[in-house]
Amino acid sequence: MHASLRLGIAGLGTVGASVVRGLRAHGDELAxxxxxxxxxxxxxxxxxxxxxxxxxxxxxxxxxxxxxxxSPDIDVFVELIGGASGPAEDSVRAALASGKHVVTAxxxxxxxxxxxxxxxxxxxxxxxxxxxxxxxxxxxxxxLRESLAGNRVDRIFGILNGTCNYIxxxxxxxxxxxxxxxxxxxxxxxxxxxxxxxxGGFDTAHKLALLTSLAFGSEIDVDAIAIEGITDxxxxxxxxxxxxxxxxxxxxxxxxAPSGAITQRVHPTMVPKSSAIARIDGVLNAVAVExxxxxxxxxxxxxxxxxxxxxxxxxxxxxxxxxxxxxxMGKPAEHMTPYLKSNGAEHRGAxxxxxxxxxxxxxxxxxxxxxxxxEISLESIVxxxxxxxxxxxxxxxxxxxxxxxxxxxxxxxxxxxxxxxRVAADGHVxxxxxxxxxxxx
Amino acid sequence: MHASLRLGIAGLGTVGASVVRGLRAHGDELAxxxxxxxxxxxxxxxxxxxxxxxxxxxxxxxxxxxxxxxSPDIDVFVELIGGASGPAEDSVRAALASGKHVVTAxxxxxxxxxxxxxxxxxxxxxxxxxxxxxxxxxxxxxxLRESLAGNRVDRIFGILNGTCNYIxxxxxxxxxxxxxxxxxxxxxxxxxxxxxxxxGGFDTAHKLALLTSLAFGSEIDVDAIAIEGITDxxxxxxxxxxxxxxxxxxxxxxxxAPSGAITQRVHPTMVPKSSAIARIDGVLNAVAVExxxxxxxxxxxxxxxxxxxxxxxxxxxxxxxxxxxxxxMGKPAEHMTPYLKSNGAEHRGAxxxxxxxxxxxxxxxxxxxxxxxxEISLESIVxxxxxxxxxxxxxxxxxxxxxxxxxxxxxxxxxxxxxxxRVAADGHVxxxxxxxxxxxx
Numbered sequence: 065m066h067a068s069l070r071l072g073i074a075g076l077g078t079v080g081a082s083v084v085r086g087l088r089a090h091g092d093e094l095a096x097x098x099x100x101x102x103x104x105x106x107x108x109x110x111x112x113x114x115x116x117x118x119x120x121x122x123x124x125x126x127x128x129x130x131x132x133x134x135s136p137d138i139d140v141f142v143e144l145i146g147g148a149s150g151p152a153e154d155s156v157r158a159a160l161a162s163g164k165h166v167v168t169a170x171x172x173x174x175x176x177x178x179x180x181x182x183x184x185x186x187x188x189x190x191x192x193x194x195x196x197x198x199x200x201x202x203x204x205x206x207x208l209r210e211s212l213a214g215n216r217v218d219r220i221f222g223i224l225n226g227t228c229n230y231i232x233x234x235x236x237x238x239x240x241x242x243x244x245x246x247x248x249x250x251x252x253x254x255x256x257x258x259x260x261x262x263x264g265g266f267d268t269a270h271k272l273a274l275l276t277s278l279a280f281g282s283e284i285d286v287d288a289i290a291i292e293g294i295t296d297x298x299x300x301x302x303x304x305x306x307x308x309x310x311x312x313x314x315x316x317x318x319x320x321a322p323s324g325a326i327t328q329r330v331h332p333t334m335v336p337k338s339s340a341i342a343r344i345d346g347v348l349n350a351v352a353v354e355x356x357x358x359x360x361x362x363x364x365x366x367x368x369x370x371x372x373x374x375x376x377x378x379x380x381x382x383x384x385x386x387x388x389x390x391x392x393m394g395k396p397a398e399h400m401t402p403y404l405k406s407n408g409a410e411h412r413g414a415x416x417x418x419x420x421x422x423x424x425x426x427x428x429x430x431x432x433x434x435x436x437x438x439e440i441s442l443e444s445i446v447x448x449x450x451x452x453x454x455x456x457x458x459x460x461x462x463x464x465x466x467x468x469x470x471x472x473x474x475x476x477x478x479x480x481x482x483x484x485x486r487v488a489a490d491g492h493v494x495x496x497x498x499x500x501x502x503x504x505x
Numbered sequence: 506m507h508a509s510l511r512l513g514i515a516g517l518g519t520v521g522a523s524v525v526r527g528l529r530a531h532g533d534e535l536a537x538x539x540x541x542x543x544x545x546x547x548x549x550x551x552x553x554x555x556x557x558x559x560x561x562x563x564x565x566x567x568x569x570x571x572x573x574x575x576s577p578d579i580d581v582f583v584e585l586i587g588g589a590s591g592p593a594e595d596s597v598r599a600a601l602a603s604g605k606h607v608v609t610a611x612x613x614x615x616x617x618x619x620x621x622x623x624x625x626x627x628x629x630x631x632x633x634x635x636x637x638x639x640x641x642x643x644x645x646x647x648x649l650r651e652s653l654a655g656n657r658v659d660r661i662f663g664i665l666n667g668t669c670n671y672i673x674x675x676x677x678x679x680x681x682x683x684x685x686x687x688x689x690x691x692x693x694x695x696x697x698x699x700x701x702x703x704x705g706g707f708d709t710a711h712k713l714a715l716l717t718s719l720a721f722g723s724e725i726d727v728d729a730i731a732i733e734g735i736t737d738x739x740x741x742x743x744x745x746x747x748x749x750x751x752x753x754x755x756x757x758x759x760x761x762a763p764s765g766a767i768t769q770r771v772h773p774t775m776v777p778k779s780s781a782i783a784r785i786d787g788v789l790n791a792v793a794v795e796x797x798x799x800x801x802x803x804x805x806x807x808x809x810x811x812x813x814x815x816x817x818x819x820x821x822x823x824x825x826x827x828x829x830x831x832x833x834m835g836k837p838a839e840h841m842t843p844y845l846k847s848n849g850a851e852h853r854g855a856x857x858x859x860x861x862x863x864x865x866x867x868x869x870x871x872x873x874x875x876x877x878x879x880e881i882s883l884e885s886i887v888x889x890x891x892x893x894x895x896x897x898x899x900x901x902x903x904x905x906x907x908x909x910x911x912x913x914x915x916x917x918x919x920x921x922x923x924x925x926x927r928v929a930a931d932g933h934v935x936x937x938x939x940x941x942x943x944x945x946x
Binding site: 082086087089090093094096097098099195201202203206207210211212213214215216281340343355356357358359360361362363364365366369371372374375376377378379381382383386387388389390391394395396399 | 523527528530531534535537538539540636642643644647648651652653654655656657722781784796797798799800801802803804805806807810812813815816817818819820822823824827828829830831832835836837840
């Protein structure tokens with residue numbers, strides 16, 4: 065058997081503690097599978113006194129993550145600090161520069177500096193593995209980086225944020241408002257005190273940027289992503305979607321046109337109830353890949369949680385222990401193609417449009433005319449008198465704005481936007497028109 | 506860049522031709538991803554004149570697969586002949602013995618001789634990769650062998666045969682008989698002229714035997730699998746299951762008890778309509794893994810088809826090209842644990858029982874008494890008068906046997922079998938009682 069593989073772990077939150085536990089619980093089995101033992105030599109975390117439910121005796125404690133990263137006592141630096149800069153970035157750079165393999169769960173860091181770090185790792189001939197950075201326990205990085213090597217991927221999409229999916233699922237199932245479900249998610253520890261990063265779609269975007277690069281062999285470009293979070297999704301949207309046979313999910317979608325131009329988008333999406341992706345509920349994540357040879361593949365599993373994420377971290381460490389050497393983004397950084405951004409206005413699709421229309425003669429005709437001007441065909445229009453409500457005594461007033469839902473046939477997004485701008489300018493609506501993209505995967 | 510990796514492909518059916526096409530179509534990209542070119546040097550197939558829709562010019566044609574396997578002109582032998590013995594076995598052994606890496610899609614061969622072949626490959630320090638042998642394009646071998654290294658797998662189950670799933674889905678959706686759907690599957694090329702291997706559950710069993718070994722680190726034992734195919738599943742079963750909220754799927758299930766004892770079973774299974782596995786329709790395959798750290802993971806994709814299977818074959822070749830070296834069954838053959846078979850009678854679960862009961866006084870009371878003797882609780886009983894049918898004029902005769910469906914609560918299979926034996930011996934039923942296991946994943 066080879067010499068032990070010596071690990072240094074920076075960051076002992078939920079994931080870090082689970083990694084230490086997993087390495088202990090399955091130490092013998094891992095040694096058999098990898099041909100050598102995996103040993104935690106040193107750790108680094110802010111609070112040394114906290115009880116993490118795991119025995120850390122015999123493991124060195126190093127205060128400074130950069131010093132841990134450079135320590136000659138370790139072969140692999142496991143970065144679980146998080147953040148696109150600061151100690152996480154400094155220590156990963158230090159580890160690679162000193163010839164250490166790196167395993168990280170840090171999507172923000174890689175979304176910002178992935179190509180540069182890949183170059184550094186490849187120059188030093190070390191691994192930079194990040195299965196845990198996208199979709200927790202789901203082995204989507206390995207699938208794209210290795211299994212699908214013989215494919216041209218055309219599209220990848222998925223539910224990459226468990227917090228958002230939990231909130232949308234609760235809204236759907238319990239008919240609760242966004243705010244109530246967000247509070248519930250915070251109470252259960254699924255959402256942070258400042259939930260912007262999750263519900264604003266930014267976490268999903270970071271993950272998508274990495275998948276896009278792996279899928280298409282292109283450089284990472286998180287800034288090219290059109291991001292819309294779930295904060296504006298109302299219970300009314302969800303109920304109307306339900307009536308029309310749809311669910312609303314926060315999807316990450318990346319597509320490559322035959323020209324090579326890439327579209328990346330993160331937005332609430334209406335998907336048919338019967339579709340597989342519509343049925344991914346709660347904190348689950350799912351990633352679907354469409355490629356020329358394999359066809360369509362979907363992976364479903366836990367997108368977060370200490371143990372599930374640790375499963376991916378340990379899998380990455382095991383690869384290093386076995387001597388598996390891979391280009392960080394599936395192909396050498398020098399061969400990655402520049403990111404070719406498609407013109408977002410090119411997007412064609414069906415749309416769910418929500419208007420709040422003043423109840424006066426001619427309003428609806430004027431709206432319909434604006435849509436016709438842009439040659440937007442309507443599949444259905446739902447206009448229903450509001451139910452009178454005791455809570456809102458003004459509700460039944462005749463002059464009050466009425467909700468109108470329109471479903472369009474496939475149309476260019478630039479045409480829809482232009483038509484809705486005109487509708488708003490005409491003054492027939494009480495609030496800015498909103499739309500949700502429909503995808504029929 | 507390293508020297509090219511030279512392949513010899515034995516078997517040019519649908520999969521073989523797709524592999525050649527895929528290697529050509531994505532040659533440059535594969536070279537970038539692997540750091541070397543993948544070149545088909547020689548092929549071997551029975552009929553040289555057949556048009557396979559792929560250009561084979563410049564590729565050597567060797568008649569004898571064993572000679573191809575031993576050729577000093579190749580580094581990797583790709584076996585796509587099929588069959589547990591004969592030319593497939595001979596050529597794979599020859600390739601390993603002469604120090605060639607092997608990639609195969611041959612589940613029958615590995616289910617029978619996998620451990621021995623693993624030993625041979627490991628002795629020679631070469632790879633024996635078989636992603637394509639289980640679930641076509643789904644990367645379940647890599648997931649078990651690599652990604653989940655840090656887990657203790659407790660259960661693995663799935664739909665592993667597209668033919669059976671196509672037939673059951675058609676029966677369900679179109680309310681057609683097994684025979685009609687089988688003929689349709691044969692017409693579409695989803696089923697062989699002799700469909701026994703698929704519909705009898707044997708193909709599923711071969712695949713399960715490999716997954717079990719990978720999941721539990723135990724030796725392969727296909728003979729330990731209790732196999733029941735779908736030939737006895739009637740449209741009536743499917744309709745009754747539907748009424749009760751279930752779908753019937755042919756599932757492969759492997760479980761390991763805390764004692765280490767393993768159960769492997771292949772049988773028609775009733776699963777709740779709302780479960781993810783119930784929604785895998787048509788020729789799709791799905792594999793679910795339950796493990797201590799990752800929790801539950803499910804992979805869904807094409808279980809067969811030339812291109813999807815070729816995707817897995819090429820992924821395996823790419824691993825070899827990159828120099829990835831893995832134990833064949835995830836851990837060295839010498840460390841695989843002997844297969845510890847659990848006593849099948851230990852299985853506890855709920856059951857769907859179908860009886861054909863003679864319509865005479867006391868029959869039902871007698872049956873209920875036999876169930877009570879074994880302390881089997883019934884969740885529900887469905888007895889319905891038959892619809893009179895013009896096709897079967899005897900149908901409405903008062904003495905005719907009536908279908909009775911019982912759903913049991915969780916009970917030991919040995920108790921159910923004993924009770925049903927007594928029921929049959931009592932003479933109240935017109936045909937042997939049948940049961941279908943219910944699983945609530």
